[in-house]
Amino acid sequence: MKLETEWVPVALSASIEAGTSAGAVVDGSEIVVWRDSSGKAHVWEDRCPHRGMRMSFGFVRGDHIACLYHGWQYDNAGQCRYIPAHPALEVPQTIKVPTYLAEEKYGIVWATAAGEASLPDIDGVTDVTPVRSLYIDRRADDVAAALCESGATDMGLLHVGDDCLLVALQSISQNKTGLHIVIAGAPAAHTGAKQKHYAVWAERLRFDLEQKAEVA
Numbered sequence: 001m002k003l004e005t006e007w008v009p010v011a012l013s014a015s016i017e018a019g020t021s022a023g024a025v026v027d028g029s030e031i032v033v034w035r036d037s038s039g040k041a042h043v044w045e046d047r048c049p050h051r052g053m054r055m056s057f058g059f060v061r062g063d064h065i066a067c068l069y070h071g072w073q074y075d076n077a078g079q080c081r082y083i084p085a086h087p088a089l090e091v092p093q094t095i096k097v098p099t100y101l102a103e104e105k106y107g108i109v110w111a112t113a114a115g116e117a118s119l120p121d122i123d124g125v126t127d128v129t130p131v132r133s134l135y136i137d138r139r140a141d142d143v144a145a146a147l148c149e150s151g152a153t154d155m156g157l158l159h160v161g162d163d164c165l166l167v168a169l170q171s172i173s174q175n176k177t178g179l180h181i182v183i184a185g186a187p188a189a190h191t192g193a194k195q196k197h198y199a200v201w202a203e204r205l206r207f208d209l210e211q212k213a214e215v216a
Helices: 140-149 193-215
Strands: 008-012 021-026 029-035 041-045 059-061 064-066 080-082 099-105 108-112 128-136 157-160 163-173 176-184
Touching: 008 021, 008 029, 008 128, 008 163, 008 176, 029 108, 041 108, 128 163, 128 193, 140 163, 140 176, 140 193, 163 193, 176 193
Parallel strands: none
Antiparallel strands: 008 108, 021 029, 021 163, 029 041, 041 099, 059 064, 099 108, 128 176, 157 163, 163 176
16 A cells, blocks of 8 residues: 555554654655544654654644644644744745645544545444554565455455454555554444454464564
C-alpha cells in the first residue's frame, strides 16, 4: 500500500486519544497521526518546516498542534498560525506542514495523498472492537502471504474460531510491517477476554513469522 495511490492504515483509532499525537512510518516516510480536542484525526508529514523537528514530539492545543522545539503552532490544515518569538507577525502562507487526507473506518485511522482513492468497503462489518497494533520484522509481502495461508481475504478479513478479525497491513520499511487488528463485532460482546485472547494470538503470529525469517 502506498500513501500516494491508496488508503493506508496508520493507527488504531483507539490508540490516538483526543489531544494526543503519535509518530508512524509508511514505506520509509515519517508521519504524525494526531487528534484535535474535538476528536478529529489528522495525518501529516512528521516534520516542522522551521528546523525539521518531529511534530509527533509536540503538543496539541485545541485544533492546533505545536512544535516542541520553538512552539510554532499549526492549524488543522497544516498552516502555521503563531510563532511565539514573533507574536505580532502575520505568518506567511508558505509556512505549512504537508498533510494527507485522513479518515476513520473500522476502528482504524487511514491516510492517503490520492483524493480519488476509495476507502475499503467490507460487507457486514459495522461495529468493531480494537485489539492492538503489532510490528513485525518481516517484509509486507511475507506477512501478507502468511495471512493469506491462514485464510485471510484480500480485504484482510480472517476467521479465527467463531470470530472474524480485520487485519489491516501497513508497510513500514523494507523489512518491517505493521498490523492493526480489530475484531468484527460490538465491544459489548468482545471487550475483555477476547481482546486479550487475540492480543496473545497476534504475539504468536509475530513470533512465528520472525522465527521463519531467522531460519531462512
